[in-house]
Amino acid sequence: MKRYHPILVSLHWLLTVLIIVALLMGSNILSQIPNDNPEKLFALKLHMISGFIILILMIARVIVRKVTQKPPQADAGNAILNKAGITAHYLLYLLVFGMVGSGIATALIAGLPDIVFNNSGVALPENFNDILPRLFHGIIAKILFAMIFLHVLGALYHQFVRKDSLLSRMWFGK
Numbered sequence: 001m002k003r004y005h006p007i008l009v010s011l012h013w014l015l016t017v018l019i020i021v022a023l024l025m026g027s028n029i030l031s032q033i034p035n036d037n038p039e040k041l042f043a044l045k046l047h048m049i050s051g052f053i054i055l056i057l058m059i060a061r062v063i064v065r066k067v068t069q070k071p072p073q074a075d076a077g078n079a080i081l082n083k084a085g086i087t088a089h090y091l092l093y094l095l096v097f098g099m100v101g102s103g104i105a106t107a108l109i110a111g112l113p114d115i116v117f118n119n120s121g122v123a124l125p126e127n128f129n130d131i132l133p134r135l136f137h138g139i140i141a142k143i144l145f146a147m148i149f150l151h152v153l154g155a156l157y158h159q160f161v162r163k164d165s166l167l168s169r170m171w172f173g174k
């Protein structure tokens with residue numbers, strides 16, 4: 001088994017784009033728009049919908065990962081690095097689910113489903129700073145950014161230092 005299943009490969013790259021866009025837009029656009037700006041509702045709507053799409057695709061990914069055959073664990077040439085690689089992958093899954101979970105909790109506490117999707121007309125709170133899950137959402141975002149950076153470094157280390165063509169495992173082909 002040389003490669004991941006093509007469905008898993010598709011989900012990996014689709015989720016890469018969606019998660020990075022959500023992280024960048026969340027930190028640089030959404031959280032910078034004051035809650036009394038009328039554009040905030042639309043920005044929240046987009047963010048919440050994309051968060052849900054990420055959740056559904058992540059669940060699909062976990063299921064496809066369980067039921068398809070995987071290539072053997074990549075060898076980084078060092079037992080500690082090999083363990084770190086396995087842990088980092090679990091952590092990436094956990095952090096993404098943590099983002100979705102803390103986002104949904106923030107939204108529910110702030111009553112966003114009604115305000116954003118049912119146009120209830122109720123004003124948004126002045127900000128979300130008093131909502132504990134919002135604090136976690138911001139912290140997990142920073143850890144996720146760092147883990148994605150390490151993940152890319154790891155892949156490049158395999159590809160160009162160990163020259164083991166690791167990237168081809170996460171691409172299509174025979």
Ligand code: HEM
Binds near residue numbers: 019023
């Ligand atoms: C993987 C999925 C998600 C990612 C990557 C993501 C990313 C982010 C980021 C980076 C921020 C800004 C954090 C900061 O700078 O402190 C943010 C804010 C926020 N997100 Fe998410 N998010 C996700 C899912 C969700 C979901 C599912 C919901 C709700 C259903 C949600 C609701 C919010 C809310 C309400 C804010 C606060 C905006 C503000 O402070 O004005 N997020 N998100």
